[in-house]
Amino acid sequence: MPAKLRVAEIRTRVVLRQRLLDRLYEGTRGPLTLVTASAGAGKTVLASSWVSAGRVPGRVAWISLECGDDQPGVFWTYVLEGLARSGVPLPALRPPARSDTTGRSLLTRLAAWLSDQDEPSVLVLDNVEVLGSSVLDGVDFLLRHASPQLRLVAIGRTAPPLPLHRxxxxxxxxxxxxxxxxxxxDEAESMMAEHGARVGPEAVRILVRRTEGWAAGLRMAAMSLQDRDPHESEEIVRRFGGGRQDVAEYFLAEVFDAQPPGVREFLLRTSVxxxxxxxxxxxxxxxxxSARLLHDLVQANVFVLPADDGAVRYHSLYRDLLRAQLGRRxxxxxxxxxxxxxxWLMADGQTAAAAIHAAAAGEWGHAAxxxxxxxxxxxxxxxxxxxxxxxxxxxxxxxGGPHGSVLRAALAVVAGxxxxxxxxxxQAxxxxxxxPPTRENLAVRMVLAAVEVLSADVDRAAEAAVSFxxxxxxxxxxxxxLSxxxxxxxxxxLMWAGELDKAEDTLLAAARSAEVAELGRLRAHVLGHLALLNATQGRLRRAGDHAGAAAEVADEVGLSGVRRPAAIDAALAWIHFNQHxxxxxxxxxRARPEPDDPVTAAALAVLRDRVLHSRADRAADRAAPAWLVAAVRPTRDGVVTVPVESWLRRASTELDRGRDDLARRALGHALHLAAPESLRRPIAEAPPRLRRFLSQDQELLHQHHWLGGAFAVVPTMRSDDDSRPAALVEPxxxxxxxxxxxxxxxxSTDEIAQAMFVSVNTVKTHIRSILRKxxxxxxxxxxxxxxxxGLLRTAADGAPTPVHEPPDLSR
Structure with missing residues (x-):
């Protein structure tokens, strides 16, 4: 009995998961907390960690249940002994005399006694699925009559037959x-560290995806990765699955072998x-x-999981095990x-899934x-x-045939x-x-055209797209x-060819299609190109909007750091260059030294060599489209830049002639045109005399505060008619x-976490709070x-800025 009434001893290294400890703490402020999941999900480890952490709202009685403990007399004897060991005084209560029954009077007196206690009692029942209704009827009675001084934590693979709806x-x-x-x-990374497994974030991401966050699977992976060199670790992560001996043995012993023969046969045949x-x-x-059987398996928490539209799926590692067993047939x-x-899938219109099974059956022509x-x-x-x-x-x-040839071409393109x-x-x-072209071969002709576009060099892809x-x-x-x-x-x-209006329309269409098709990675790349196109043409506000949207989408789909589309950083470089x-x-x-995309690579090369490094690199010029080279020259065909520079030349001329009023008027026109895009560069590159003239005109500087500290802005009091958004109610x-x-x-969220030395979840919490406020x-x-x-300022404002200072994208 002593072992059954002790808090479960955890012999493995434990990761304290604060979010779940908080859930148990909050749950035990009420009468019933139910922790149910499949074998190896970490239920008992969580509850034991919670008790050990000392956040329990009262005295704890822990009972580890086994088969045979569902006899009322046996169960309630354990409960009385467990409560007594936890410190609850039970002077007038004796254990039941018989193992197969318990009188209602005992439960009534126990409920009354617990209700009179000053401190709550927490009863933890581990493996609660072994209990039947003869015991649970009494548990329900006690819970209803001893509340709020009794707090029950029930842990099991399945929910007990209590009136949970009530x-x-x-x-x-x-x-x-x-x-x-x-x-x-984050939690999986902590587990790897606890076990001395030296793996990077990408390996952790793969393991979490393969195991679906299953605690036992991750622990097996961590144990196998202990003290391995990087090459061995990479191979273990790559091959980790349900076919591994340790994983397979666990599933066989804990789940599969416990099923009746008919259910085992069902699981194997349907695992394909x-x-x-x-x-x-x-x-x-x-x-x-099958409908009834699958429902029962889902309820039993045996790694059969509900999916969309009433379907189910097997946990990925369990499916690996089932398929390995089926492969012996x-x-x-x-x-x-x-x-x-x-x-069946072809008749149901699920052609991708049907093709997978046709290929698995060796029917390659049908699959293609x-x-x-x-x-x-x-x-x-x-x-x-x-x-x-x-x-x-x-x-x-x-x-053979066009379908086989087009499919092989598509696979080659995907492989790079x-x-x-x-x-x-x-051949196709x-x-x-x-x-002759017919409706029957229209699809293969269209896919052929699409693959030709994707396989074409950047200077020929637009022409090939006409056929598609x-x-x-x-x-x-x-x-x-495909679209x-x-x-x-x-x-x-089209960007490469300099047909920028057509390029923008085409990219906008691509972004819309990518959003509909939920192609987040492609959409991030397309929005990055739209940002770059607009940034090079001086449309900085529009470029900033596209860059912000691209970065947000990239963050959502896990493209952070060097995996983020290079066009985003290229666009931001151009935006800040134009804002001086x-x-x-x-x-x-410098964030992305060698992007794969030729348009982005050329944009960065031109910007680096001709502007940021103050040199003209003729090799870079020859490799880049002419419109990109022109975009960094003092006079260019930008939407805003040329008019701004024209008015600045006019202002400089009038200033040289001694006509200060006309110079000021021309300068005001230039600033008015530059303001919507925060286009500081032409002003910063204006003749020194004109810049000094501007620095002494406090009225113009106040009107155009976007110029920043580089132009000697003198702060002034806010005027009565200054219509700015109301301040935050909650700062x-x-x-x-x-x-x-x-x-x-x-x-990205990952990069913010690294910069601030906090977890990704902490950053997400801050972001949610910011959005709300x-x-x-x-x-x-x-x-x-x-x-x-006015909550954000750039380096040009003369204010201290963090390492990752915010770009001025919206003015």
């Missing part, structure tokens, strides 16, 4: 389930599908009760299951036709369907081998040319992912100001609002 309605119930127990990346609607489960298993049996899945005619290949080209890409990568060379795509494209063109657009018009709206990819590539090509903030411009220009904290400054510098919903809106309120 507890929820009364506000008595706190539930901690599998999704909350899953480790975050990634997503399992009940009708597909019936087809694969040969049963007609005769190959023809597995092939028949994949053929069945392919037929499904991928091309169903336009599922768009997910391959966009990099959003890794499963389909992996499934189709093994297509044999002998699979544009040259390798050329012979497959040529020859086959297609031998047949013509076929898309004939076919009706194409798949948005986004083609127009993104074509927009970059050369230090910040240099920082952004930002010092840390929120720091986060806001880094947000304005367009740092500024009454906005998005980061870009928060930056704009902060500038309106």
């Amino acid at each position: 507890y929820r309605l009364a506000g008595w119930l706190t539930e901690v389930q599998l999704d909350e127990l899953a480790f975050t990346e 599908a990634d997503l399992l609607p009940t009708a597909l489960a019936d087809e694969l298993s040969g049963r007609d009760d 005769p190959a023809e049996e597995v092939v028949r299951l994949h053929q069945t899945a392919a037929r 036709t499904l991928a091309i005619d169903g336009l599922a290949v768009g997910g391959v080209l966009a990099g959003t369907d890794d499963d389909l890409t992996e499934a189709l990568a093994g297509i044999p060379d002998e699979v 081998d544009r040259g390798g795509a050329a012979p497959h494209l040529a 063109r020859r086959v297609i040319a031998g047949n 657009d013509a076929l898309a018009a004939e076919a009706g709206p194409p798949a948005e992912d 986004a990819l083609v127009h993104a590539r074509a927009g970059a090509s 903030d050369l230090r910040t411009a240099q920082r952004h220009a 930002l904290t010092e840390r929120e100001h720091e986060v806001l400054g880094n947000m304005a510098a367009l740092l 500024l009454s906005v919903n998005r980061r870009n809106d928060a930056i704009r609002r902060a500038r309106e309120l």
Whole structure:
């Protein structure tokens, strides 16, 4: 008995997860806290850590339950002994005389006694799933009559058959389930560190994705990574899955072998599908009760998880184990299951999934036709369907016809081998040319055109896109992912050619399609190009909006640091260059030394060599489009720059003639034109005499405070008619100001966390608070609002700035 009544002893290294400790603390302020999840999810570890942390609201009685403890007399004997050991005085209560029953009078007296105590009692029942209704009826009675002095924490793989609906309605119930127990990346990183596993953030990200945050899986990974060198660690992370011996043995012992034979057969046959609607489960298993069985498995928390539209899926590691077990069956049996899945999914309109199963069945021609005619290949080209890409990568060379050739070309483009795509494209063109264009071959012709665009050099992609657009018009709206990819590539090509108006329209279309298709990475790249295009043309406010949106999207999809699209930093470098903030411009220009994109690379090369390094590099000029070289010259064809410079020349001329009034009027015109974009560079590069003239005109400087400290702004009192936004009702904290400054510098959440030496979750909490206080919903809106309120200043204002000073994007 002593071992059953002690707080569970945790023998492994424990990561204290404060968010979950807080949940238990808050939950035990009410009568019932229920912690349910699958085996190895960290339920007992969490509860034990919580008790050890000392945040329990009363005396703790812990009972570790086992099979056989569901007899009323046995259970209530444990409860009385556990309460007594915790310090609750129970002088008048004796244990039940029989193991199979307990009188109601005992529970009534126990409830009355607990209710009279000054300090609450916390009863922790671990493995509560072993208890049946004969015991739980009494638990329900005690909980209702001893509240609020009794706090129950029930831990188990399944929810106990208590009247939970009544507890929820009364506000008595706190539930901690599998999704909350899953480790975050920060928590997984802490676990790796506790076990001495030296792995980087990307490896942690992969492990969290593979394990779905499952505590036992992460711990097995951490233990296998102890004291390994970087090469060994990389290989372990790459190969980690449910087929590993330690993971497989755990699943077999704890989950799979505990199921009846019929359920085990069902699990194996249905494991071929990634997503399992009940009708597909019936087809694969040969049963007609799959809906009931799957519902029971989900409720049992045996790694069968609910998915969208009533379907279910198996936990990824458990699915690996099931497929490894199925792989021991005769190959023809597995092939028949994949053929069945392919037929059902094709009839259901799920062509990508159908193609995966056709490939797994060795029906390569059918797989290629499904991928091309169903336009599922768009997910391959966009990099959003890794499963389909992996499934189709093994297509044999002998699979002929236009579908096989186009598919091989698409796979070559995805692999970065544009040259390798050329012979497959040529073969597809020859086959297609031998047949008249029909509605039946329209899809393969359209995909061929799309792949030709993506495989073309930057100077030819726009021309190749004309054919795609013509076929898309004939076919009706194409798949948005294909459209986004083609127009993104074509927009970059038009930028290279100097057709900037067409480029902007094309890139805007690509951004819209990417948003609809939920291609966050592509959208971040496209918005970055839009920012760069506008920045080089002096449209700084529009460039800033695009750059802010690009940075926000990049942060959302995990593109931070060197993985962030280089066009964003290139655009910010140009924005700050035009605002005469050369230090910040240099920082952004150096952030990405060698971008893959030729347009971005040329924009950065020209800016670095001709402006930031004060030299003219003819090699850079020859490699760059003419419009980019012209964009950094003193007189250029920008939307705003030329008129500003014209008025500045006029002001300088009038000043030389001694006509100060006319000089001031011309200077005012120049400042008025430059103000919307905060275009400081032409003013900073004006003749010294004109700059001195401006520095002595306090009225002009006050009107144009955006010029900043570099032009000797003298602060003045705010006038009565100065209509600025109202101040914040709830001011930002010092840390929120720091986060806001880094947000304005367009740092990702990860980068802000690194700069401030805090966790990513802490940064996210600060950002949510900032958005609330500024009454906005998005980061870009928060930056704009902060500038309106004067909460952000740039280096040109003469104010101290953090390491990551915010760019002036919205004035």
